Structures are given as C-alpha cells and as structure tokens.
Amino acid sequence: MDTPEDFQFLTASVVQQHNPYQEGEYLVIKTYPREKRLCCVHRSFDYSIARNKRDLENLAHDYSSFGLRVFHQGKLYQVINSGEPGIxxxxxxxxxxxxxxxxxYDQNAEGEIIVCDCSYPYFSALVSYSSLCNEPIAESQPLTCLVDDEGRExxxxxxxxxxxxxxxEDEEDWEEDYIPTACEGCSNYHGQFYNRNLLVCAIHPHGFDSKSCPDFTS
Known part of the structure; x- marks a missing residue:
C-alpha cells in the first residue's frame, strides 16, 4: 500500500536528493556552519545555474554560507571560474x-560525534583509566567513525x-593550532567558536582552502 512518503518520490527534487552524485555534477553546499553530513541544497550539470543558486542562497541567509563544488573522480573539488575542478x-x-x-543520539552512551573545522566528523569517546596513584581518570579519545574507517584511535x-x-591550559598553543595558514597576520581573522563551529572571518566564515587568501588584509 502506498504511503504519503512514497508519493514524495514523484517530485524530481526529492528523488534527486536520494541519487548518488555523478561525475561533473555541480553541488551547492552549506559551508558554514558545519554539519555532520553534507548539506546539499542544489544539484545541477549547468555551471551558470549552480553558480547563481549559490549566490542567491548566500543573499538569503544571514548566519549561513554556501559554496559551489563539482563532483570529480569520486570527490568534491573547488570550482574555478571556467567551471572546471580546481583543488x-x-x-x-x-x-x-x-x-x-x-x-x-543515545543519552546513555559516553561519547558524541564532533565535526572538525575542515568538516571531517569523528567520535569523541570518554575513556576511563587509573593513574599511577590508582585514581580514576576520564579523558576524551577521538575515534574514526566513517563507514570505511571506524573505531581507529x-x-x-x-x-x-x-x-x-x-x-x-596552554592558550598560545590552542590559538596557533586553529589559525589557518592563509589567515596568519590578517586583520579580518576572528577565530572564535560558536556552538562548536569556528567562525574564521566574516568574509570566509569557514576559512579559505588555500595557503593564500584574496581578501588578506594586514
């Protein structure tokens, strides 16, 4: 018997979200804030349409940002001006x-999925052990949690x-670890966390995927 959920698949946009990405397909994705899974809001084989959709999404949202990627050889790539895969x-x-x-999502489980600033998800597990003085110690241990790589410390x-x-306790080391190479010495750098998400700067909220940024300001 058909259910209301079954009839949703008569809508092309719904079906599209369940189909695997294809070679040369352009994806408009949410780049800030990071989520545990890729948030794709638009898919197209037309570079101009996808680029315009990205621009519209950025205009429509004040606290989120969206970027354009192209699916190439099984991975997502940055898009250069001609629409070709970049880095x-x-x-x-x-x-x-x-x-x-x-x-x-289990409240009794001692751990949670955390998203790295680069978007990589890992599982932070609570590990308990005894010190040399037999005192109980509990620390967080990151574990891989992907389908093809899970359970590795x-x-x-x-x-x-x-x-x-x-x-x-070492604030200088903590700050140095989170400053991207392209942001070192830039007056636009913000570098504060909001709900576990690092806001790099207002121009590039999630950072710039290169060693140099076109908006660098000394």
Whole structure:
C-alpha cells in the first residue's frame, strides 16, 4: 500500500536528493556552519545555474554560507571560474557508520560525534583509566567513525591534519593550532567558536582552502 512518503518520490527534487552524485555534477553546499553530513541544497550539470543558486542562497541567509563544488573522480573539488575542478575540497560527503550515529543520539552512551573545522566528523569517546596513584581518570579519545574507517584511535584529523586533542591550559598553543595558514597576520581573522563551529572571518566564515587568501588584509 502506498504511503504519503512514497508519493514524495514523484517530485524530481526529492528523488534527486536520494541519487548518488555523478561525475561533473555541480553541488551547492552549506559551508558554514558545519554539519555532520553534507548539506546539499542544489544539484545541477549547468555551471551558470549552480553558480547563481549559490549566490542567491548566500543573499538569503544571514548566519549561513554556501559554496559551489563539482563532483570529480569520486570527490568534491573547488570550482574555478571556467567551471572546471580546481583543488580538492576539504569538505566532502562523509559517510558516518550507523553504530556511531546511534551512539551519538543515545543519552546513555559516553561519547558524541564532533565535526572538525575542515568538516571531517569523528567520535569523541570518554575513556576511563587509573593513574599511577590508582585514581580514576576520564579523558576524551577521538575515534574514526566513517563507514570505511571506524573505531581507529586518532590524535590528528585524517582530513586536514589538525590536532584533535588540545591542552586548553596552554592558550598560545590552542590559538596557533586553529589559525589557518592563509589567515596568519590578517586583520579580518576572528577565530572564535560558536556552538562548536569556528567562525574564521566574516568574509570566509569557514576559512579559505588555500595557503593564500584574496581578501588578506594586514
């Protein structure tokens, strides 16, 4: 028997969201704030249409930003002016293992999924052990939680290499770890966290995926 949910698939836009991305397809994705899964608001094989859709989305939202990517050789790439793939995007379509998704929403589970500044999701598990004085100690240990790489202990992000375990007592090291190379010395740099999301600057809220930024201001 058909259900109301079944009839939704008669709408092309709904069906499109369930189809895998195809080679050469342009995606308009949310780039800030980061989410656990890729948030794609538009898909098209027409570069001009996708570019205009990105611009409209950015005009329509005050607290979110959207970027344009192209699906190439199984990965998302930045798009250069001609519509061709540029450098590989740090933000990808990550596939989280269902077991870790369940644990994230389980109030009795000692851990949660956290999104790195580059968009990579990992599971922060609470690990308990005893000190040399037999005192109980509980610390967070990052674990990989993707379908093709889950349960591996990590100290650095496999996607961007950033440190995931930070000693908050050393504020200078903490700040240095989060300043992107392109932002060092820039007066536009903000570098504050809001609900676990790092706001790099007002021009590029999620940072600039290159060693140099066109909007750098000394």
């Amino acid at each position: 590989i995007s740090k933000q990808q379509d990550w596939k989280i293992h269902p077991d870790y998704e369940d644990a994230h 990590i100290d650095n992000c496999p996607n961007c290499g950033g440190r995931l375990i930070i000693d908050y």
